[in-house]
Amino acid sequence: MNPEQFAISFCSIDGQRFNIGNSDTPFCIQSCCKPINYLIGLNEFGPEYVHDAIGKEPSGVKFNQMVLKDRDQKPSIPHNPMINAGAIMAVSMVYPKIESRKERLEKVLNIWKRLSGGNTAPIGYDEETYVSESESADRNWCLAYMMKESHSFPECFTSLKETLELYFQTCSLTSTCDAMGIMSATLANGGFCPLTGDQVFTPEQVRSVLPLMLTCGMYDYSGQWAYDVGIPAKSGVGGCVYMVILNVGGISIWSPRYHNFLFIQ
Numbered sequence: 001m002n003p004e005q006f007a008i009s010f011c012s013i014d015g016q017r018f019n020i021g022n023s024d025t026p027f028c029i030q031s032c033c034k035p036i037n038y039l040i041g042l043n044e045f046g047p048e049y050v051h052d053a054i055g056k057e058p059s060g061v062k063f064n065q066m067v068l069k070d071r072d073q074k075p076s077i078p079h080n081p082m083i084n085a086g087a088i089m090a091v092s093m094v095y096p097k098i099e100s101r102k103e104r105l106e107k108v109l110n111i112w113k114r115l116s117g118g119n120t121a122p123i124g125y126d127e128e129t130y131v132s133e134s135e136s137a138d139r140n141w142c143l144a145y146m147m148k149e150s151h152s153f154p155e156c157f158t159s160l161k162e163t164l165e166l167y168f169q170t171c172s173l174t175s176t177c178d179a180m181g182i183m184s185a186t187l188a189n190g191g192f193c194p195l196t197g198d199q200v201f202t203p204e205q206v207r208s209v210l211p212l213m214l215t216c217g218m219y220d221y222s223g224q225w226a227y228d229v230g231i232p233a234k235s236g237v238g239g240c241v242y243m244v245i246l247n248v249g250g251i252s253i254w255s256p257r258y259h260n261f262l263f264i265q
Contacts, residue, residue, distance in 0.1 A: 007252075
């Protein structure tokens, strides 16, 4: 990506939008997919099932650290769905009853379009990024094997390969800063897209993801973010940070030069 590009987008819960900069330039969402994959799992299986396999606490370590949360007389689990281990676990609950990974990905794409304004939303998929992610994923494979060895995965789990490859594919979805602002506004609006009125997730499901975004969404800097800014957010190495101001709107900022550190320092 051209490192000189920059954009800020805002969408209110009643559909008013404001954009500056390169707001229509597509980019890979990377870890920005994690809250949405978690929401899909909640929608498929409910919070009790999901949180029997994923915790709700900040890990206190790096986002890809080889560590699990210990539990009394139960398998250890990842600390939360915003770090890599928890994100992989969440993807194991993303439409696992569908045998075709292609169909599972298409359903995820459809969710992103609904969140971002409907069928015409500029949501895509970058195969080249997926191949790159898949070929350099040793650490994520280690995390997955660690969870398998600890019997952490839920009953719906199919296989490490299918789970990991779908995870890499969801990280390779593309969006724009404008569309990410609309998606954020959908979360701010309790799961109802402000442009279409489509209820993508329930208010209860959104209520579950926002505290995790606030406490864990900015990785090692989540505490500082909560202290300085104080609103739920999620960053991605593609350069996007999106923020949810409940009952007001959503903000997306994109800068490929500074990745997810611009908004912390």
